[in-house]
Amino acid sequence: MTPQDITKLIVRTSMRDREAFDLLYRNTSAKLFGVCLRVLGDRAEAEEALQEVFVKIWTKADRFAVSDLSPISWLVAVARNHAVDRVRGRKHKTTDIDAALDVADPSPTPEAMVVAGGQREQVYVCLDELEADRAAAVRGAYLDGDSYLDLAARHNVPLNTMRTWLRRSLMKLRECLER
Amino acid sequence: MSGAGEMEREPEGDDVLAAEYVLGLQTAEERAAAQRRVEESRDFARLVDGWEMRFWPLAAEFVEVTPPAGIKAQIDRRLFSSSAPATVKQGSGFWSSLAVWRTLALGSLAALVAFVALPFIDPPAPQSREQMVASLAAEGSNVQYIVMYDSQTGEVGLSHLSGEPATGRDFQLWVIKGTNAPKSVGIVPGGQTARIALPDAMTKAMEIGDVFAISVEPAGGSPTGQPTGPVVAAGGLTEI
Numbered sequence: 001m002t003p004q005d006i007t008k009l010i011v012r013t014s015m016r017d018r019e020a021f022d023l024l025y026r027n028t029s030a031k032l033f034g035v036c037l038r039v040l041g042d043r044a045e046a047e048e049a050l051q052e053v054f055v056k057i058w059t060k061a062d063r064f065a066v067s068d069l070s071p072i073s074w075l076v077a078v079a080r081n082h083a084v085d086r087v088r089g090r091k092h093k094t095t096d097i098d099a100a101l102d103v104a105d106p107s108p109t110p111e112a113m114v115v116a117g118g119q120r121e122q123v124y125v126c127l128d129e130l131e132a133d134r135a136a137a138v139r140g141a142y143l144d145g146d147s148y149l150d151l152a153a154r155h156n157v158p159l160n161t162m163r164t165w166l167r168r169s170l171m172k173l174r175e176c177l178e179r
Numbered sequence: 180m181s182g183a184g185e186m187e188r189e190p191e192g193d194d195v196l197a198a199e200y201v202l203g204l205q206t207a208e209e210r211a212a213a214q215r216r217v218e219e220s221r222d223f224a225r226l227v228d229g230w231e232m233r234f235w236p237l238a239a240e241f242v243e244v245t246p247p248a249g250i251k252a253q254i255d256r257r258l259f260s261s262s263a264p265a266t267v268k269q270g271s272g273f274w275s276s277l278a279v280w281r282t283l284a285l286g287s288l289a290a291l292v293a294f295v296a297l298p299f300i301d302p303p304a305p306q307s308r309e310q311m312v313a314s315l316a317a318e319g320s321n322v323q324y325i326v327m328y329d330s331q332t333g334e335v336g337l338s339h340l341s342g343e344p345a346t347g348r349d350f351q352l353w354v355i356k357g358t359n360a361p362k363s364v365g366i367v368p369g370g371q372t373a374r375i376a377l378p379d380a381m382t383k384a385m386e387i388g389d390v391f392a393i394s395v396e397p398a399g400g401s402p403t404g405q406p407t408g409p410v411v412a413a414g415g416l417t418e419i
Contacts, residue, residue, distance in 0.1 A: 008358065011406075015355075015392055015413040016317065018259070025251050030243040038241055039203075050246055054254045059318060062409035065394070066221075068228040076238050077201075077231050081214075084203035088210060121236035141202035142237050148204045163204075167190045170198045177233055 001027045006071035014061035021058060028072065029054070032079040039083035039145035049086055053079045084145045126176035134169045197226035201234060313391050315412035322350070322411040326391045333382025335364065337373045342411065344395060351400050354381060355390040366400050367393060390415050
């Protein structure tokens with residue numbers, strides 16, 4: 001599926017086309033389930049979240065038209081935001097990620113292999129310019145849904161310190177990506 | 180974690196908030212506030228999209244995992260509990276949800292069509308003449324129009340049922356044939372009824388299942404030639 005194909009499916013979904021919605025699910029649900037699993041770290045909860053994500057996609061597909069994102073980025077953003085909302089809404093994060101991924105297909109995605117193959121994305125170059133633990137914190141937030149609170153506990157620093165460090169890191173990152 | 184520059188002022192402002200929202204660093208309350216701003220402020224939404232794009236390469240690390248087989252049926256049950264799960268209908272083409280639209284729209288449509296269609300239909304109809312109707316609506320939107328198509332005139336008649344564009348915005352009518360990109364028919368004029376000429380290539384070419392859609396656009400219409408705002412009503416052509 002090209003990005004154009006996915007765009008068409010999202011636009012048709014916004015017009016209540018169920019066949020397009022079925023195709024969209026068939027072509028993107030594995031990626032979005034991967035997002036839910038990684039952020040939520042719990043398989044049953046990820047399955048529940050995936051359902052809610054596609055309900056959102058059906059009801060909010062028209063929002064894609066006003067977004068600047070590529071179609072798959074928009075879908076992943078919907079899934080990530082929903083999964084993070086779920087994590088923030090509960091008291092303690094399930095950290096049984098290994099168990100959740102036990103049944104998962106561990107082979108890297110085509111995109112990941114391109115990255116592994118040496119064609120390095122600029123964001124990784126810029127993350128390398130940050131101190132290692134701060135870069136790890138940024139990655140942990142994006143990929144694992146870690147909050148300031150989680151990160152402060154993990155790195156054993158006060159919450160405000162973590163916030164200040166990450167805010168500065170984010171501005172450095174932006175500056176690096178813009179040069 | 181320590182290093183030079185710890186005495187600098189802490190960065191703040193909307194772009195920092197947008198980045199924190201995208202990374203998911205905030206509490207539930209802070210996220211809810213940020214989400215409201217995304218809905219309400221186009222500028223803030225753009226900052227959020229900017230950070231989504233910056234971090235996008237990291238998303239390659241999300242490993243694809245095929246979800247269990249029953250999940251899609253559960254989604255369909257949540258969304259379409261009153262109807263059968265979507266199965267692929269043989270030869271029904273892309274716009275098979277027409278059946279759904281029909282069942283949704285026909286109840287109210289039947290009563291209206293006879294009345295609304297009258298001004299658009301002239302009595303002596305040659306055999307090659309085709310007249311069709313589409314009921315335009317969408318979930319979560321109060322915008323409703325009925326579109327009448329007459330192959331002889333190549334015009335569509337529009338009948339306004341409900342919903343108005345916000346100040347400084349226009350409704351724009353689009354036609355979508357099959358898998359093609361939407362083609363603009365024009366800005367929807369105000370008032371109860373209106374006639375708009377179809378684009379030249381379409382005047383004789385409309386078929387059952389072709390879709391009309393209305394999007395919200397800046398005053399004067401989409402600057403790009405494609406819909407840029409949310410679709411607030413859509414529907415497929417059916418026979419009268």
